[in-house]
Amino acid sequence: MESLLRWSIENSTGPGAQASTSSQPVGSGSSGSTAVTSVNAAPRQHLDPSIIDHILGKSDGQLMKEALTVAVDRNRSDDERIQALDDFEMLVEQIDNANNIAKLEMWSPLQDLLTASESSAEISTQVLWIIGTALQNNPKAQLAYMNLSPPALPTIVGFLNASQSSGQRSKAIYALSGLLKHNKKAVDDLDDGMWDVIKSAVSDSDIAVRRKVIFMLNALLIPTTILTEESSGDNVVHANSHESHLSSPSSVNTSEPTIAALESRGILEVIVDALVEPLPHGPDGENMEEDIELVERVIRFLHTYTVFCDRQLSKQENQKVLEYLNRPNGGSLGLTEEELGELQASLRCEQ
Template sequence: MEQLLRWGIANSDPNAPPPQPRTDLDPGIIDAILGKSDAELMKEALAVAVDEKRDEDERLQALDDFEMLIEQIDNANNLEKLKMWEPLQALLTSPTSSEAIQRQILWILGTAVQNNPAAQHSYLALSPLRALLSFLSPTVGSGKTRAKAVYALSGLLKHNSAAVKQMHDVDGWSVLRDALADSDISVRRKVAFLLNSLLIPNAPSQPSQTPQQSQQPANLQGPLQVPASTEGVVAAAAVSEQPATTQSTSSDPSLSTSTSSPASASTSTAVIAVPSQESTQPADAPVSQPQPVHANSHASMLSDPSSFSTSQPTVQALEQNGILSSLVSSLATPVPHGPNGESEGDADFEEKVLRALHTYTVGCQRPIEGDNRQALGDWLAVQSKKAGGDKGVAEKWGLTEDEVKELKEATA
C-alpha cells in the first residue's frame, strides 16, 4: 500500500485541470440500469393522476402506485418538499373527481399522515378537516368511501393535539357521533376504534437525569413499559393528570402501546406512558441540561410532549357532544345496519365500543352516570346471562374477565 501511495504521488500533476463530467452518457440508459428515484416516480404518478384527459383506470393505477411509494415514511415526508399536498387536496375536493378517485386520494392521505407528526403538521396547514368530514355524510353513496374517510381522519387525529382541538371548530365531533349509526358497519367499527385511540391517556414528564443519560440524544428509545394490571392503568392515568410543573423523581419514562389482548390474557389493554424504573439520583443532584432533539419525523413529540396528548379534549368532546350517550345507545339499542337495514348486532363493533368505554372509565377515570349508567349496566347483565357469565362475554368480545368486571363496576 505504501508503494502504491508513492506511485500515485509521483504520477499525479497538482497543476492539472479537474476532470470534467462525461456528457456522452444517456440518462435513459442510466435510469434503466439503476432505476428512477422514488421522488421521480412520485412526480410521474401524480402527473398522470391529475391529468383529466387520461383514462380513469390509468389515473387510479397511478394513484395506487403513488400510495405504495408513500408507505415509506421518507417519501411521505417528501410530499411537502415536492409540493404535492396541495394538488392532492385539490384533486380530493375537485367537483370533477369521481368517487373512485376521491376514495384513492383518501387512502393516500391516511397512509401519509399515520404515525407521522411531520406529515400531520404539513397536511394540517391546509385546514383539511372540513373536507375530510364531508365524506362521512350519508349523502356519500359508497360505504367504502366513508370508511376511507375515517381512515384518513384517523391518521390525521391520532397523537395530534392540534388537529383534535380543531375538531370543535368544524363541528367534527357531531359528525363522528352520527357516524356511530352509519348504515355500513365497517364505518361504525372504525369510528369506535378511533374514539378509543384518542381517549387513551399519555403521561409525558420531564425527569432528572444522570450525566451519562444526558449525553444520549432525546430520540433514543428506552425500554417499553406496559401496565400489567388495573392498578397500573389507573396509576398511569393519574400521572397524566399531574401539572407539567410538578417535579418528578422517576427515571425517564417511555411510551408504550399494546393491541387488543385475547380473552385468555390477564393484562390491561390501555396504552399509556408509565415510568420505567425508580430513580437512583440523590434529591440534591444538579439538574442536567435538556437533551438535544435531532431533526426527524417525530421530533415535535419530544420538543413538545403536549403535542400528542389527545385524551383530555376527547373526554370533553364525548361529554359535551352526546358521543358518550351514542356509544352506550349503540350497544343498548343498536341501529340495524346493512344495505337494507336487515342486520342487527355485531360482536366486533361491540368490542370496540366497550374498549372505548373501558378507557373512558378506567384509563381516564371518568364516571358513567344517569340513564347511560342504567342502560349500559342492564345491557351488560343481559349479555352476561346469555353467554353464561363473565367468561363467556369476555371470550365473545376479546376482553379479559377483569375488564368485563371493571365495566360492570362502573355501572353498578
C-alpha cells in the first residue's frame, strides 16, 4: 500500500499543470456543435524524494540502515549508539523486518559490534537484545544467524560467564532462548562446554538469570506433540518464515537432545538443588530469601520432565523433591491442582 501511494504521488499531475483545448464547429448549420481537437498539458513535475519521505515517512528498511550506521560509528557517543540500537530492536519486533536483517546484510555488522573489544557492556547488551527479538519464533532468522562465520552460538553462550555484567548475562539468555527454541540443530550444536556454562547459570548470582535459564530449559524440554496441542497465536507457522518447519517437522524437536544433556551433564541435580537448597542471590549474596518465581519455574520444569517427557529423577533427587512438596503450606507452586497431583504421582512411582 505504501509503495502504491508513493507511485501515485510521484506520477500525479503537478499543481501547475493546465489543460487547454481548441475547438471548431462540426458540420454546418447553426447547431453549434464543437469537438475537442487538441489537449495541451504542462509537463509533469516530479516531487523531490525528500518531500515524499516527509509525506510518507521512511521505509523500515531505510530506518534500520540509518540506525545501524549510527550504532557502528565509533565517533558517536555511547548514548547515541545505544539509542540507535534501541530503535533497531523495536523495528525488528516485526518478523518481516527481522528477516530483512539477512537481506540487508546486517547480521555480520551486528555480530562484529557484539564481539568488538571497544564495545561497552551497554552496547553489547543492546545487541544481544536485538538478536533475541529477531530470532524468537522465527526459524528463517535463526538459520541466517547460525550461518554466520565464525559460528555465533559460542559467542552468545560466552556472555553467560560470570565475568560479564548481570545485564549482559540476562540478555544473553534472552538471545540464546531465541536461537534455541524450536531449533533442534542449534541445540545439537551445543557442546559439553556450552552446556556446562548453562549449568553454571542455574546458580547465577542474579536471580533473574536463574529464572530465565530454567524457563528456557523447560521450553526446550517440551515434546513436539505437546507444542502442537498447545500452539497459540504467538506460535503461528507462516510459510515465509517457517519454511524449514513445514519441510522438516522434526527440526523443531528439541526435547530429546535437551534430555540427553540434562542427564549427562548433571544439570538435573543442580536444578533440584536450586529448589530445595537455594543459594543466596544478589551481587554480594546478601539475599537469603526463597524466590517464589524461581520455585514455580523449577516445579514447572520438573512437571515437564517427569510427566510430559516421562523421565525419572535419581532416587536421591526424587526424595528431595517429594519432601519439598510435602512441606506444610506449600501451596500449588504455580501448578494447577491436577498438575500438582500428576507430579506427585510421578515422583511416587519412581520410588
